[in-house]
Amino acid sequence: MDVDELRCDEETTKAPKPHDVLWFPDGNVVLATDLYLFKVHKSLLSLHSSVFKDMFELSNVGDSAAGESAGEKSQDAYDGLPLITLVGDKGEDVVHLLRTVFEIRYYDYHSDKTPLDIVVALLLLSTKYDFKDIRTNVILQIIRQYPTDLKDYDLVDDDTSLLFDDHRVNCHFALLGAAYRTNAHVLFPTLYFACSKNSIQHIIEESTRRGVPAECLYALLEGRERLLLNFYKQAASMERMVEAATAHITCIRGGNDRTSCLRDLLLSGIFFGEFSTDVNLHFVRRSPEMFDFFNQACETCKTFMEGRIAWKRNAVWDKLPSNFGCPGWNVIREQLGEMAES
Numbered sequence: 001m002d003v004d005e006l007r008c009d010e011e012t013t014k015a016p017k018p019h020d021v022l023w024f025p026d027g028n029v030v031l032a033t034d035l036y037l038f039k040v041h042k043s044l045l046s047l048h049s050s051v052f053k054d055m056f057e058l059s060n061v062g063d064s065a066a067g068e069s070a071g072e073k074s075q076d077a078y079d080g081l082p083l084i085t086l087v088g089d090k091g092e093d094v095v096h097l098l099r100t101v102f103e104i105r106y107y108d109y110h111s112d113k114t115p116l117d118i119v120v121a122l123l124l125l126s127t128k129y130d131f132k133d134i135r136t137n138v139i140l141q142i143i144r145q146y147p148t149d150l151k152d153y154d155l156v157d158d159d160t161s162l163l164f165d166d167h168r169v170n171c172h173f174a175l176l177g178a179a180y181r182t183n184a185h186v187l188f189p190t191l192y193f194a195c196s197k198n199s200i201q202h203i204i205e206e207s208t209r210r211g212v213p214a215e216c217l218y219a220l221l222e223g224r225e226r227l228l229l230n231f232y233k234q235a236a237s238m239e240r241m242v243e244a245a246t247a248h249i250t251c252i253r254g255g256n257d258r259t260s261c262l263r264d265l266l267l268s269g270i271f272f273g274e275f276s277t278d279v280n281l282h283f284v285r286r287s288p289e290m291f292d293f294f295n296q297a298c299e300t301c302k303t304f305m306e307g308r309i310a311w312k313r314n315a316v317w318d319k320l321p322s323n324f325g326c327p328g329w330n331v332i333r334e335q336l337g338e339m340a341e342s
């Protein structure tokens with residue numbers, strides 16, 4: 001076999017092949033990607049996607065420029081059927097989109113086990129081709145794992161847990177990049193927050209690896225800085241709050257000599273503003289003084305501190321979207337409510 005034959009073989013193997021599943025005998029259009037050809041039905045695609053609907057309608061009247069605005073190119077026929085090349089889409093991603101459309105059990109948006117690459121592919125392609133229902137479902141699936149309420153967020157916030165067939169920590173940046181590229185605004189604050197919890201070095205490395213757009217990375221870094229500042233302000237004001245409380249908290253341990261666990265905490269030299277530098281909002285657990293306090297304090301003082309900490313955490317969380325230039329939680333929750341009802 002000479003070099004020319006080898007090259008010829010390589011070209012043959014690179015030509016897209018009919019897909020095993022998505023090749024319906026009575027299909028009436030062929031879609032082409034880098035890897036696969038799909039023989040599918042125009043009517044079903046048109047029902048779900050305004051972009052495909054427009055593309056098919058235009059190609060019916062012989063407009064050769066049909067659909068090019070969305071990245072597709074109308075081309076010649078394949079076995080007598082119209083052949084449309086989906087420019088810039090990966091074959092595997094298109095498989096996920098088309099199987100979601102054609103196989104009712106292929107994608108379940110109630111599941112948290114959908115592989116990450118399918119979640120990302122569906123968000124990107126449903127947006128590009130305007131499959132409204134699929135886009136809504138994917139966004140609702142993601143937001144369940146990155147909720148807008150701090151109590152709900154705490155329940156899922158474990159980077160070592162499994163999510164989308166991967167470790168949760170591996171999902172943050174891939175999802176942020178996809179959300180940003182598809183203008184899925186409702187997902188921004190919690191995804192920015194999840195990514196903010198990492199060191200700057202990790203943020204830059206992961207953003208590069210996961211293809212997070214540069215503007216998105218800037219917004220993340222700027223927002224992270226504002227979030228930290230907000231966080232320090234809240235933590236620093238805690239000292240005054242504890243000081244004031246020592247006068248009217250009836251410490252169980254104190255008894256008649258009026259020693260208070262809270263006073264001990266203040267005397268321990270704790271600097272509340274330095275609780276943490278990792279933006280995780282669980283700041284108190286990081287501080288050895290606070291750890292000692294929770295181990296030794298009476299129930300009254302413990303309950304008081306827990307209440308104050310929860311209050312401070314909520315104050316930081318309430319302002320979270322504004323740190324990243326996003327609309328407030330109320331606007332986001334309203335939009336999510338509309339999506340869930342649509």
Ligand SMILES: [Zn+2]
Nearest residue numbers: 251261298301
């Ligand atoms: Zn006490």
